Amino acid sequence: MSFISYLINGISLGSVYAIIALGYTMVYGIAKMLNFAHGDVIMVGSYVVFVLVSGLGLPPILGVLVSMAACTLLGMAIEKVAYKPLRMAASPLAVLITAIGVSYLLQNVALLLFGANTKSFTSVVSVPAVSLADGQLTISGETIVTIAACIIIMAGLTLFIKLTKAGQAMLAVSEDKGAAQLMGINVNGTIALTFAIGSALAAVAGVLLCSTYPSLTPYTGAMPGIKAFVAAVFGGIGSIPGAMIGGILLGIIEIFGKAYISSQMADAIVFAVLIIVLLVKPTGILGREIQEKV
Numbered sequence: 104m105s106f107i108s109y110l111i112n113g114i115s116l117g118s119v120y121a122i123i124a125l126g127y128t129m130v131y132g133i134a135k136m137l138n139f140a141h142g143d144v145i146m147v148g149s150y151v152v153f154v155l156v157s158g159l160g161l162p163p164i165l166g167v168l169v170s171m172a173a174c175t176l177l178g179m180a181i182e183k184v185a186y187k188p189l190r191m192a193a194s195p196l197a198v199l200i201t202a203i204g205v206s207y208l209l210q211n212v213a214l215l216l217f218g219a220n221t222k223s224f225t226s227v228v229s230v231p232a233v234s235l236a237d238g239q240l241t242i243s244g245e246t247i248v249t250i251a252a253c254i255i256i257m258a259g260l261t262l263f264i265k266l267t268k269a270g271q272a273m274l275a276v277s278e279d280k281g282a283a284q285l286m287g288i289n290v291n292g293t294i295a296l297t298f299a300i301g302s303a304l305a306a307v308a309g310v311l312l313c314s315t316y317p318s319l320t321p322y323t324g325a326m327p328g329i330k331a332f333v334a335a336v337f338g339g340i341g342s343i344p345g346a347m348i349g350g351i352l353l354g355i356i357e358i359f360g361k362a363y364i365s366s367q368m369a370d371a372i373v374f375a376v377l378i379i380v381l382l383v384k385p386t387g388i389l390g391r392e393i394q395e396k397v
Contacts, residue, residue, distance in 0.1 A: 115246040117354020118253035122308040123331030124346035126301030132341035133277045140205035142328015148174045148306030163227035170306045178302025213321035226314040245315045339390025
């Protein structure tokens with residue numbers, strides 16, 4: 104039963120990585136840039152819920168909704184202030200450095216507001232745990248909600264992109280920004296919408312992560328953000344199904360590495376597997392090689 108328990112925990116952790124990775128892969132697929140401040144948006148969303156639920160005593164569902172709204176506005180503000188002026192004229196390296204700068208800015212603002220001490224995060228999940236196999240296997244409510252949320256978000260995002268005009272505009276911009284603009288698509292608005300969706304998903308992921316692992320610091324989103332980026336690359340950056348597959352596989356590898364090899368070596372194992380995958384298939388599991396005409 105321990106193997107099944109580790110597998111379920113791995114899928115749960117991987118589901119969080121997958122939700123975060125969706126933000127990375129959408130932004131890269133459409134804007135062709137890496138938003139390394141994405142992990143810190145997770146932290147901001149978690150602090151919003153912490154203040155509203157633990158501090159002000161608001162209902163958890165209201166705290167989560169306000170957190171999603173706050174992170175949506177934050178993501179759009181970051182895109183407009185930090186990335187939009189650089190997107191057309193500056194080099195990709197300048198945009199990358201700006202993203203790292205925004206990440207440190209958010210961390211240090213959180214340090215000034217909340218201090219470096221670890222806060223105890225109260226779970227917002229009220230779903231009861233489920234016992235299976237005569238009590239030998241217990242699945243927590245947080246695990247159930249996290250896996251269900253990942254599936255619902257993945258399905259909803261896929262339908263949104265396939266069935267809505269905004270989703271079709273995202274596909275068009277991801278293929279060719281110039282041609283999309285000539286067809287009357289608002290490229291800047293589409294990219295801003297992508298940041299908004301990705302940031303809202305980051306808020307959800309942060310709440311689920313902190314509900315499962317109930318601690319919160321200004322650096323809470325740093326390592327999960329990096330691992331989610333690894334998951335996006337693992338699955339094929341730019342591919343939404345790839346982000347989900349990469350995230351879940353990464354979570355399983357991490358949990359099994361901690362359980363059967365070494366808890367101290369788990370992160371190294373994750374990155375080693377990534378290196379091996381990229382050596383075998385540089386585009387990732389579901390990524391496709393794009394040939395540019397010159």
